Amino acid sequence: MTAATYRVVHTDPSDGTIREDLTAVDGISFTETLNAEGAATVTVPLYAPEANPATLYPNGSGIAILRDEVPVWGGILRTLSADLNAGTLTLNSTGYHSYYKGRVWTGGYNSAGPRDQADLLASFIEGSWGGGIGTDTSRLTSSGRRRTRQWTKYEFKIVADAIEELAEDEGGFNFRYEPYWDAGRIAHRIIKSDLGGAPLPFSLVHLKNCDVTKVDYDGSNMATHTYAVGADVGNGSKLVGIAENAELAAVMPIKRVVATFQDLKETEELIGKAGALLNIGRAPVAIPTLTVYPGLYSPADFIPGDSGVVQVDSGYVALYDDFVITERKTDVNANGGETITLSLANRELFVNGQSS
Structure with a gap:
């Protein structure tokens, strides 16, 4: 795979009209996060013509990143950091959801x-x-x-x-x-x-096409009983949705999880929330972080929400399971070289109990 050509443009955040290109970009990093805003950081020379405080400023400027002229990230400029010693201006943006x-x-x-x-x-x-x-x-x-x-x-x-x-x-x-x-x-x-996303057409295998740099295991959300507490009904009591996992309660001490949704006013809605909490808490969460070997794939091959097999056999870490991509981070150096880093979580968290 040949090196991609990146372009960064300054846009009008209200309609996406391109105001100008950001030239002589020194570094690009952008993240797409599942069900969240993501972020991007772009560094340009402090004295670049487009580094104009009258036109490039927080909340009034948009930033879009193009890979081989295809838009791959967009959002709104939130902060800038000028390093006078290094002669650089760093632009920090958040994705459209932040609006x-x-x-x-x-x-x-x-x-x-x-x-x-x-x-x-x-x-x-x-x-x-x-x-x-x-x-x-x-x-x-x-x-x-x-x-x-x-x-x-x-x-x-x-x-x-x-x-x-x-x-x-x-x-x-x-x-x-x-x-x-x-x-x-x-x-x-x-x-x-849909939860669980589209399947990747390939597996991610440690030391074959990626480096799995770490795997975190988290049991903090495991629950045998869940309670979703809703709005006050007016007499000091509150609506509650309840769910129970009897199978899990048979193999571990009782663990109750309570969450508050004070703006929900329907018991049915709260029962759904309790069920969602129970689905999340069915098992410990394995959270692999990996870096894809360069030159094999493009960032567009890894859409947050999509899922694929991750395979690792390294002592305690023995994985051969489906995982959902929860975040994709792409770092681009001055030569256009890409480093793609993925964060993932058990697919079961996303597909268990997809009731209507």
């Missing part, structure tokens, strides 16, 4: 009865179009799973939180934001996919 952390329903929200997950997600986004970033929702597809959501204007519900909570429901989904060319600008859309 929705700053949008709040000041007038409340009411789904007016059960609606398909995709319709709810689209309404969350489309209700934020005014003065927003124009996220395209046309690729959202129906799931057949219907949900209800309601918040009063006094709750000041954050849109990003509403999106994440909808995705985390039992029988939920993964989401990501995808930049693309549209009439000479860098537009972007939100994509919803």
